[in-house]
Amino acid sequence: MTVLASGSKGNSTVVASGSTRILVDAGLSCREILRRMALAGEDAAELNAILITHEHVDHIAGLAVLARKLRIPVFFTEQTHRAWVRMLTPRKTMSYAKWMDKMQQEKEARAALVAAQVETDTLVEEKLPVDELSPAEEVRPAAKADPAFLPAVEYFRAGQNFCIGDIDVNPFTIPHDAADPCGFVFHARQESIRMAIATDLGYIPPNVKLALRNVDVLLLESNHDLEMLKDGPYPWSVKQRVLSRVGHLSNHAAAEFLLRDYDGSAHTIVLGHLSESNNLPELARLAAEQAISNRMTLLGNRVVLAAQDAPLDPICL
Ligand SMILES: [Zn+2]
Numbered sequence: 001m002t003v004l005a006s007g008s009k010g011n012s013t014v015v016a017s018g019s020t021r022i023l024v025d026a027g028l029s030c031r032e033i034l035r036r037m038a039l040a041g042e043d044a045a046e047l048n049a050i051l052i053t054h055e056h057v058d059h060i061a062g063l064a065v066l067a068r069k070l071r072i073p074v075f076f077t078e079q080t081h082r083a084w085v086r087m088l089t090p091r092k093t094m095s096y097a098k099w100m101d102k103m104q105q106e107k108e109a110r111a112a113l114v115a116a117q118v119e120t121d122t123l124v125e126e127k128l129p130v131d132e133l134s135p136a137e138e139v140r141p142a143a144k145a146d147p148a149f150l151p152a153v154e155y156f157r158a159g160q161n162f163c164i165g166d167i168d169v170n171p172f173t174i175p176h177d178a179a180d181p182c183g184f185v186f187h188a189r190q191e192s193i194r195m196a197i198a199t200d201l202g203y204i205p206p207n208v209k210l211a212l213r214n215v216d217v218l219l220l221e222s223n224h225d226l227e228m229l230k231d232g233p234y235p236w237s238v239k240q241r242v243l244s245r246v247g248h249l250s251n252h253a254a255a256e257f258l259l260r261d262y263d264g265s266a267h268t269i270v271l272g273h274l275s276e277s278n279n280l281p282e283l284a285r286l287a288a289e290q291a292i293s294n295r296m297t298l299l300g301n302r303v304v305l306a307a308q309d310a311p312l313d314p315i316c317l
């Protein structure tokens, strides 16, 4: 796992096995994602897919441009995809029948592109001069006409496992104020390694506790310090949103989970999605480490803090 960025200004993480690489969320600009991948020693041309947790801008900001540039499929739930398309084309209200029509048209447009043999793989060679669409992109009328055009879309459902290459993905529902938000457990079959991502959740319900068992690396939200949030600069309504059951997980709630429900299986716990206004890395770390130190069995767990501004060193198992 390589966390490229984590926080309310953008989230993106690479999860990779020996032969499959998945980008989870694309919440920075395409340019910045590619820059950070290079910094972390990741080759963007090796990505097989992009997987989206939910449609908030800090998770999708660079999505369309990146997917088109890399020409890789994007995995969403149907509701998240629809919410994202609606965000990009806000003028239209669209009935479900219209939406189905639109998806059918896009499918046909994609098939036509494949039939026309738009050249592939050139970007792999040219080392990604980023952010503007590549020349091949310009011959794609569908992409120009539609900001939500993607080279390929795959749907998954929360609670139903699916595979990307040799990685099994288990998406689970998280309580958050988005259309159909999900966390993920990734299981690299060859290596028998499991990694989980659970950020953007108001609290940890039983299904999430269950999903987070028996993982080797756990990226867990530790969004805010309760006192800092209460005294902090956010307007009252935003404070209420963050604190709500569909908002974000506090340091305290993350620590409670580690203390009471976590099974201690992880080699590394990554604390992520820290608020820049309402948290301090030391406070998040302290809360988690105190919870862990109260349980002798957890003393082997390493706690790492994900950052907003720079990629973390890859966590390799
Ligand atoms: Zn969110």
Ligand SMILES: [Zn+2]
Pocket (backbone or CB within 6 Å): 007, 008, 011, 056, 058, 059, 200, 273
């Ligand atoms: Zn977020």
